[in-house]
Structure formats: structure tokens, C-alpha cells
Amino acid sequence: MLDLYALIGMAVRLVYSMVMMACNFLGYSTIWAQRELKRRELDTSRIKTPSHLAVLFSARSIKQDQVLALIKNCLDAGVRTLSLYDPWNDVVALEHRILPFCKLKGVRLCVSGETPTKNGTAVDAANSRLSVVLLKADSGKKSLVEVCKQLSSSTQPVTIPAVNDKLTSLYSITEPDLLIHIGDVPSLCGYPPWSLRVTEIVTVSQTPSSKAAFENCLETYSKRDIRLGK
Amino acid sequence: MLDELFTDPTEIRKGFEWWHIPLQKIITSGQIPRHVAFIMDGNRRFARKTDLESIQRGHEKGCEQMFKILGWCHEIGIKEVTLYSFSIENFKRSNEEVNGLMQLTEKILTKLVKQKERMETAQIRYRVYGNMTMLSPNLRELVGRLQRMTKHYAKGQVNFCFAYTAQDDMNRAFEWIRKGVEKGLIQKNQIDEWLISRCLDTAGSEPDLLIRTSGELRLSDFLLWQCSNCHVYFDEDLWPEFNFVNLCKAILSYQMNIAKIDRISKVLICKSYDSKMFEDLKEFLEWMDEEKKRQTELIE
Numbered sequence: 001m002l003d004l005y006a007l008i009g010m011a012v013r014l015v016y017s018m019v020m021m022a023c024n025f026l027g028y029s030t031i032w033a034q035r036e037l038k039r040r041e042l043d044t045s046r047i048k049t050p051s052h053l054a055v056l057f058s059a060r061s062i063k064q065d066q067v068l069a070l071i072k073n074c075l076d077a078g079v080r081t082l083s084l085y086d087p088w089n090d091v092v093a094l095e096h097r098i099l100p101f102c103k104l105k106g107v108r109l110c111v112s113g114e115t116p117t118k119n120g121t122a123v124d125a126a127n128s129r130l131s132v133v134l135l136k137a138d139s140g141k142k143s144l145v146e147v148c149k150q151l152s153s154s155t156q157p158v159t160i161p162a163v164n165d166k167l168t169s170l171y172s173i174t175e176p177d178l179l180i181h182i183g184d185v186p187s188l189c190g191y192p193p194w195s196l197r198v199t200e201i202v203t204v205s206q207t208p209s210s211k212a213a214f215e216n217c218l219e220t221y222s223k224r225d226i227r228l229g230k
Numbered sequence: 231m232l233d234e235l236f237t238d239p240t241e242i243r244k245g246f247e248w249w250h251i252p253l254q255k256i257i258t259s260g261q262i263p264r265h266v267a268f269i270m271d272g273n274r275r276f277a278r279k280t281d282l283e284s285i286q287r288g289h290e291k292g293c294e295q296m297f298k299i300l301g302w303c304h305e306i307g308i309k310e311v312t313l314y315s316f317s318i319e320n321f322k323r324s325n326e327e328v329n330g331l332m333q334l335t336e337k338i339l340t341k342l343v344k345q346k347e348r349m350e351t352a353q354i355r356y357r358v359y360g361n362m363t364m365l366s367p368n369l370r371e372l373v374g375r376l377q378r379m380t381k382h383y384a385k386g387q388v389n390f391c392f393a394y395t396a397q398d399d400m401n402r403a404f405e406w407i408r409k410g411v412e413k414g415l416i417q418k419n420q421i422d423e424w425l426i427s428r429c430l431d432t433a434g435s436e437p438d439l440l441i442r443t444s445g446e447l448r449l450s451d452f453l454l455w456q457c458s459n460c461h462v463y464f465d466e467d468l469w470p471e472f473n474f475v476n477l478c479k480a481i482l483s484y485q486m487n488i489a490k491i492d493r494i495s496k497v498l499i500c501k502s503y504d505s506k507m508f509e510d511l512k513e514f515l516e517w518m519d520e521e522k523k524r525q526t527e528l529i530e
Contacts, residue, residue: 058494087497137497140458141423148404149421152411158404160397185490186461186483190498193454197397201447225446 047215048222050177053079054199055207056191057086058183062207064097069209071098075105075130076211077218083176085135087189092134107132112139112171133172140190143171167194175199178221182207200224246305250474257478258307260485263438263461265310266303269452270296272444272468279468286330291470293334302474304354304386306481312389312437314452318361318398332369335392339372343379353385359431360394361402362526374526389432396454403429406518415514425511429518432456439484443469443476459495461487 053074067084074082084091092111102109108128112135147166151158167173175195181188181203188196200221208214270292277288296313303311316331342349342356358373365373373392406429410416416425427434436456442449445466449457463480465472508515 087494140498141426141455144400144455145422145426148407148426149418151404152408152416152418152421154408155412158401158408160401163397163401163404185494186463186487187459187491187494188457188462189494190459193458194397194400196449196454197395197451198448201449203447 046222047218049077049079049218050221051079052081052083052174052176052178054083054085054176054179054191054195056179056181056189057084057091057207058181058185058187058189060086060088060090062086062090062094064094066207066209067091067094067098068101070207070214071101071105071107071130071132073208073211073214075107077214079130081131081133081174081176083133083135083173085139085189085191087137089137092136095134098132102132105129110134110172112136112173113143131172135173135192137190139171139173139192141193143167143173143192144194146170163194167192178202178217180204180208180217198226200226247474250302253474253478254306257481260482261488262307262481263484264308265312265435265437265439266308267312267314267437267440267453267457267460268299269314269440269442269450270469271442271446271450273470275444276468276470285327286334288470289331289334293338295470295472299472299477300388302477306477308386310387310389310435310437312359312391312432312453314394314450315390316360316392316394317451318364318393318395319451321364321393332366336369336372339369339376343372343375346379349380349383353383355380355383355387357387357389358392358526359389359399360392361398362393364393370526377526391431391452394431395451396449396456397451399431399453400426400455402431406521410514410518413514413517415517416511420507420511424507427455428515430455436460439463439480441465441477441480443467443472459491459498461491 055070070084071082095109095111099109101107106127106129108131110131110133112133144163144167147163147170150166150170151162154162156162164174171192173192173195175197176199179191179196179199179201181201182205184205202217202220204213204217206213208217273288273292274285275288276282276291277285282288282291300311315335320331321328356376358377362370362373403426407416407421407425411418411421424434427436432453437453437460439461440449440453440457441463443465445464447464449462461484463483465476465480467473467476
């Protein structure tokens with residue numbers, strides 16, 4: 001007895017191949033599509049991923065889903081550290097709402113100046129794929145005041161590596177490769193100043209939560225001529 | 231080339247085009263930034279773009295433009311200008327280029343020092359910020375002479391950042407504070423934002439507007455503390471091409487955005503200066519200022 005399902009399968013494959021033949025005849029070719037995909041892959045391979053990405057929100061419209069999308073984009077792109085800052089502590093206020101997502105994805109979440117255990121993040125730095133640092137409004141000049149106070153008790157002269165070490169250990173503040181500035185305020189809004197030494201700045205009007213918008217930012221960064229004084 | 235330079239910003243009307251005047255009037259009808267800082271980038275690209283015979287010629291063109299811009303700033307009513315002339319990182323460039331830049335700086339400083347009468351008329355104070363220990367004794371001597379000669383002038387101020395990076399500036403400020411604590415001149419609880427600002431090269435003066443030319447979008451380790459919430463303006467044109475219109479556009483952008491930036495400044499409240507604080511720290515500040523002067527050979 002002839003299998004009815006096998007017949008249907010054959011018919012589907014036949015219709016599919018006829019449609020594809022018609023498409024090829026009309027100019028829409030899967031070969032073209034494959035080539036286009038390959039070209040896009042090549043473009044993506046030219047995109048340089050920053051090891052540390054910082055995001056500065058200069059407007060008060062920070063949404064939880066946008067922050068989660070940013071974290072996901074960073075995970076997909078292979079970013080190792082994501083620092084989020086705004087001068088109103090709005091990002092810090094989202095900590096408990098983004099924590100479950102971070103735990104699920106194996107992302108280490110910490111608030112600058114607080115120990116990770118305090119906010120209940122189980123993932124440690126060594127085991128995490130991504131570290132997300134929520135920078136408080138007072139992470140800027142005030143953190144440097146604190147570092148200065150601590151270093152002033154030492155008998156050794158203050159050095160740049162010593163300041164870097166203190167900022168990292170006390171506030172999880174390190175130097176980002178790329179700063180995405182969101183909003184229309186043309187200022188760094190008090191972002192921790194010490195760490196913006198040679199950071200590239202990309203300004204966008206809205207949070208790059210979609211994959212395409214995020215890739216656009218990385219593409220812009222990849223095209224930059226980074227000379228480091230030379 | 232150097233003879234053509236404007237060494238006196240008050241003489242800039244000589245370089246004014248007829249259409250500068252109405253544009254200037256429009257700009258000065260709004261709020262003018264008191265202090266403007268420039269990252270003068272693009273001299274080398276300008277030399278390549280315009281087929282100049284050497285990179286050095288590009289730097290000379292940039293230098294000519296710098297004096298024009300200083301004059302325009304003076305005419306518009308900007309009281310203080312800080313220029314990023316040479317970064318500590320720039321020592322990594324070829325010996326030929328570094329030596330060329332040092333010679334150019336020496337020529338400019340010598341010319342400024344020699345024009346005592348013109349400087350007296352202009353009443354512009356000149357300061358050089360940066361790590362003086364990295365400069366040659368000859369350059370330090372010239373810096374010292376220029377600063378001594380103009381220290382009482384008050385019509386405007388021009389600061390050159392030479393052998394400068396912001397992290398080095400902050401590091402030196404922290405070191406002054408550490409020494410102050412060690413000497414018993416400061417208590418740890420007296421360390422705050424105001425004290426750190428006062429110990430930086432800029433001694434508390436912070437730019438309202440930072441302009442970077444040549445389309446690069448980074449701060450290149452320049453005045454990081456001082457510009458943490460000022461208006462940052464990036465211009466596509468190379469430094470030798472930065473003209474009066476570019477300057478007006480930057481100031482217009484400042485005027486359009488100052489309210490937004492002020493709102494953020496209010497959120498980032500910094501402990502303000504009070505006279506009692508100054509009295510308590512007077513001994514330390516006097517000691518530090520004397521030591522700084524000694525380092526730049528200001529003491530005769």
C-alpha cells in the first residue's frame with residue numbers, strides 16, 4: 001500500500017523545487033542569498049569587539065527591557081565587561097530586576113563600590129562570561145576622592161598603577177575601550193573621569209537594544225583610527 | 231613663518247574679515263563660555279592632505295592657526311583658553327618629529343618672552359601645564375620666564391598643556407596631597423573634590439567647553455577631571471582648517487545645550503568652596519604653590 005505521508009512529502013518537495021526554479025528564473029536565487037549571507041559574515045568578522053564596553057545614559061528614559069537587550073547583545077558579541085552609568089542612579093535602581101536574567105545567563109552583576117555577595121549575585125568574575133558593573137552617580141569624582149584618601153596614608157609615592165588598582169578593587173572601575181553615549185546631552189555627565197583616558201566615544205540617540213543597532217555601534221568603533229599618541 | 235604669528239591676541243582685528251563682525255555680534259548676544267579648552271588635532275593629516283613638504287610644516291600651520299584662534303577667542307570674550315599642545319604619549323613619535331615640535335615650542339616661547347612691551351599692553355597671562363621634569367632645562371627656563379613675566383596680567387589667560395596627560399596631572403595632585411598629609415598640613419577628612427581640583431595644574435579652573443578637531447571622538451587623556459561635565463564638542467575639520475565659523479558653531483552648540491548640562495551639574499553636586507576651608511588649608515596650599523614654582527624655575 002502506498003504511504004500517503006510519503007506521497008505528501010514528495011509533493012511538497014516537488015512544489016518547493018518548482019518554486020525555487022521559478023524564483024531562480026525570475027532572478028531571486030538562493031545562491032545570491034547564500035553569497036549575501038557569506039558577505040555579511042565577512043563584514044561581521046571585520047567588526048572589532050571591545051573587551052570593555054561602557055554605556056552612558058544622558059537622558060532619563062532607561063527601560064529594563066532595553067538594559068536586558070544590551071546585556072544580551074554584549075553576551076552575543078563576546079564583550080567581557082559592560083559598565084552602565086547614569087547621573088541619576090536610575091540604572092542602579094534596576095539592579096534587582098535585572099539580577100534574575102544575569103543569574104540565568106551566567107553574568108556577574110555588581111554595583112560599583114559594593115561587594116558582589118551583598119546583592120546576591122552567585123556568579124564570580126572568573127566563571128562569568130560577562131561582568132556587568134552598575135556605576136553609581138557618585139562613582140565619578142567622589143570615587144577618586146576616596147582613592148586619594150586611601151593612598152594619602154601610604155608612605156610610598158602615588159603612582160598611576162596604584163590609582164588604577166584602587167579604583168578597580170574598591171569601585172570595579174576600569175578603562176572602557178568604547179563608550180556608547182546615549183542621548184542628546186553633549187557632556188560626559190560625570191562618568192568616572194580617570195577611566196576615560198583613550199576611550200572611543202560613539203553617540204547614539206537611543207539605546208542600541210536591537211542587534212542591528214548594536215552592531216552599528218561596534219562597526220563605528222572598528223573603523224576608528226586608534227593611535228595612542230603615535 | 232614665526233614672524234607672521236599673532237603673538238598678541240588683542241591684535242586680532244588685523245585678521246578679521248568683514249563678515250566676522252556680524253557673526254561675532256550674533257554669537258556674543260548669547261552666553262559666552264568663560265573657559266574653552268582645545269585638543270588641537272590634525273596637523274599631520276593636514277600636511278599629508280595639502281602635500282606640504284614635511285610633517286613639521288603641518289605643525290607650523292597648526293601653530294599659525296592657534297594664534298589666530300586665540301585672537302578670535304579674545305575678541306568674542308572668552309577669558310581663558312587651554313590648549314593641548316603636546317601629550318606625554320607624543321614622546322612615542324619619531325625623534326625627528328618630537329625634536330621639531332620642541333624646537334617650534336622653544337621658538338614661540340622665546341618670541342613671546344622677547345616681546346615684553348606688547349605683552350604688557352595685551353595683559354594676557356600665560357601658563358604652561360604638564361610634567362615639567364620631562365622638559366629640557368632650556369625649555370623649563372623659558373616657561374619660567376614667561377610665567378613670571380605675565381603672572382600679574384588679568385585681561386585673559388592662555389594655558390599651554392605641554393608634556394601633559396590628565397592621569398599624570400591627577401597623579402601629581404594626589405602626590406601633593408599625600409605629601410601634605412605626611413607633613414601634617416592636611417587631615418585626611420579635609421580631602422575632597424575642591425582640594426583635588428585646587429592641586430591640579432589648572433588650580434580649580436574648569437573649562438565650560440572642550441573642542442576637539444579632526445573628527446576623532448575621544449579625549450586623549452586631556453583634562454579628564456576638569457571636563458567631566460563640561461560641553462564636549464567634536465569638529466570634523468583638521469586643526470589648521472579650524473576657522474572663525476567653526477569656533478562660532480562650537481559656541482552656538484554650547485549656548486544651545488548649556489541648560490541641559492547645568493541640569494546634570496546640579497545632580498552631580500560638588501562640595502563648594504568656603505573661606506573657612508581655605509583658611510584651614512592655607513599653609514598646605516602656600517607650601518604646594520611654592521614647591522610648584524620651584525619645580526618650574528619660577529623662583530629667581
